[in-house]
Amino acid sequence: MSKRIKVGLIGCGMIAGSHVNGYLAHPQQAQIVAVCDTVDANAQRRAAETLSGAEGRANTAKEEAKKADSTEARERLNENAACWEQYAKDGVKIYSDFNEMLKECDLDAVSLATPPFVHEAPTVAAANAGKHVFCEKPMARTATEARNMRDACDKAGVKLAYQSGGTCLDPTSYAIREHVTSGKIGDVHYGRLTSYRLRGRPNVDMFGFGKWFLNSAYSGGGTIYDTGVYDINRSIYLLGSPQPETISGIAYRGMPPEYTGEEINDVEEFVSVFVRFTNGMSFTYEHGWSCNMAGQPQGIFIFGSKGSFSNNKLFLEKGEWETDDKGNRRRYQGNLVETPLELPDKHFPDKFRDFINSCSNDEQPISNGDVGLKVTEIMSGALLSAKLGREIKVEELYEIEALRTEPTPGWHIP
Numbered sequence: 001m002s003k004r005i006k007v008g009l010i011g012c013g014m015i016a017g018s019h020v021n022g023y024l025a026h027p028q029q030a031q032i033v034a035v036c037d038t039v040d041a042n043a044q045r046r047a048a049e050t051l052s053g054a055e056g057r058a059n060t061a062k063e064e065a066k067k068a069d070s071t072e073a074r075e076r077l078n079e080n081a082a083c084w085e086q087y088a089k090d091g092v093k094i095y096s097d098f099n100e101m102l103k104e105c106d107l108d109a110v111s112l113a114t115p116p117f118v119h120e121a122p123t124v125a126a127a128n129a130g131k132h133v134f135c136e137k138p139m140a141r142t143a144t145e146a147r148n149m150r151d152a153c154d155k156a157g158v159k160l161a162y163q164s165g166g167t168c169l170d171p172t173s174y175a176i177r178e179h180v181t182s183g184k185i186g187d188v189h190y191g192r193l194t195s196y197r198l199r200g201r202p203n204v205d206m207f208g209f210g211k212w213f214l215n216s217a218y219s220g221g222g223t224i225y226d227t228g229v230y231d232i233n234r235s236i237y238l239l240g241s242p243q244p245e246t247i248s249g250i251a252y253r254g255m256p257p258e259y260t261g262e263e264i265n266d267v268e269e270f271v272s273v274f275v276r277f278t279n280g281m282s283f284t285y286e287h288g289w290s291c292n293m294a295g296q297p298q299g300i301f302i303f304g305s306k307g308s309f310s311n312n313k314l315f316l317e318k319g320e321w322e323t324d325d326k327g328n329r330r331r332y333q334g335n336l337v338e339t340p341l342e343l344p345d346k347h348f349p350d351k352f353r354d355f356i357n358s359c360s361n362d363e364q365p366i367s368n369g370d371v372g373l374k375v376t377e378i379m380s381g382a383l384l385s386a387k388l389g390r391e392i393k394v395e396e397l398y399e400i401e402a403l404r405t406e407p408t409p410g411w412h413i414p
């Protein structure tokens with residue numbers, strides 16, 4: 001059995017449950033040994049959930065082992081059960097201060113399920129303490145924060161993964177990227193991505209979410225930071241991780257029903273973004289938490305000189321010249337032929353296992369600090385461009401990013 005990564009969970013609110021289950025699902029590779037939250041009740045709840053989850057899984061595994069039809073399966077189930085039983089012996093330590101946890105607790109990694117305004121500080125502290133970091137999406141509120149996080153982890157030689165919904169960890173995404181980067185659809189020059197919710201603004205149309213979601217000082221932004229981040233992450237991966245060079249964006253808010261909460265709500269509900277990459281590709285993103293658009297295809301569309309992807313469908317161009325009686329070319333008849341996408345014969349881990357593997361095997365997680373930085377440059381650059389009404393160069397973004405904290409002209413802020 002390889003070494004189990006000892007994980008400390010920081011932030012025990014709504015999404016922390018997925019981290020608890022995410023690590024419990026890999027008992028031989030990881031163990032949650034501590035949890036931390038500034039709200040004691042939240043930390044207590046997730047600690048108890050970790051212990052009860054481990055106990056329940058151990059009992060189920062032992063029962064299943066009795067019925068296992070092979071020695072190998074029985075041994076694996078019993079080994080899993082022993083790992084889950086270890087939780088009751090070791091317990092789960094509870095902290096209210098992540099710096100204390102980093103100082104006192106014997107950890108290999110931290111898993112951040114805190115709001116975006118609490119991503120940079122614990123990541124840098126963990127990196128400085130030599131711990132790997134798994135960070136919830138969005139990686140950070142600003143490109144400056146994301147760069148600090150990436151640099152701190154690189155300098156310390158620890159891994160930085162961020163939660164991107166596992167959007168790249170599947171055979172289809174792998175095959176699309178392979179077609180794009182190997183030239184099988186030719187020179188890829190443009191892409192378009194659209195994704196809308198009819199109504200889906202946290203704390204406006206749907207409730208039970210943290211109060212920070214609608215306040216850009218805490219969240220970084222609205223729809224692009226909350227849901228757009230997944231799509232942008234996947235498109236960066238599919239395009240072979242190009243570096244954004246310039247970003248142009250527009251942002252809108254004001255969809256009915258009206259916000260009736262008392263907290264600040266200053267975030268965008270819809271964005272349209274145009275990105276030029278340094279390698280000559282460009283990309284348009286349209287995203288909305290709340291949109292009155294129907295009948296418009298959603299998803300990702302990639303344009304290459306020899307073919308294209310319309311979502312997951314591959315089309316290869318197989319046109320021919322029409323010639324006259326003397327064989328002179330008269331007209332090229334283009335013909336796009338839907339072609340089965342060959343999928344790799346390869347296992348894809350879930351996002352927690354990808355992170356654990358990267359820590360154990362000294363590999364980069366698929367959604368790593370470099371990718372997260374590019375995604376954050378696009379998100380932050382888009383909202384700054386929308387505010388200033390002009391295109392932003394990524395290199396200038398770092399100089400003027402502080403302008404994002406100023407109110408957007410024309411926006412009523414409750």
Ligand SMILES: NC(=O)c1ccc[n+]([C@@H]2O[C@H](COP(=O)([O-])OP(=O)(O)OC[C@H]3O[C@@H](n4cnc5c(N)ncnc54)[C@H](O)[C@@H]3O)[C@@H](O)[C@H]2O)c1
Pocket residue numbers: 010011012013014015016036037038039042096097098113114115116118136137138209210211226
């Ligand atoms: N809620 C969702 O559906 C969802 C889905 C996917 C990803 N996420 C992401 O997960 C992250 C957390 O979201 P959430 O919905 O769980 O938020 P939440 O507000 O429900 O929980 C955040 C928790 O962090 C704690 N916290 C705040 N500051 C802290 C600090 N300094 N030290 C320790 N704990 C601290 C809070 O007390 C709270 O318990 C965000 O980045 C969010 O974008 C949320």
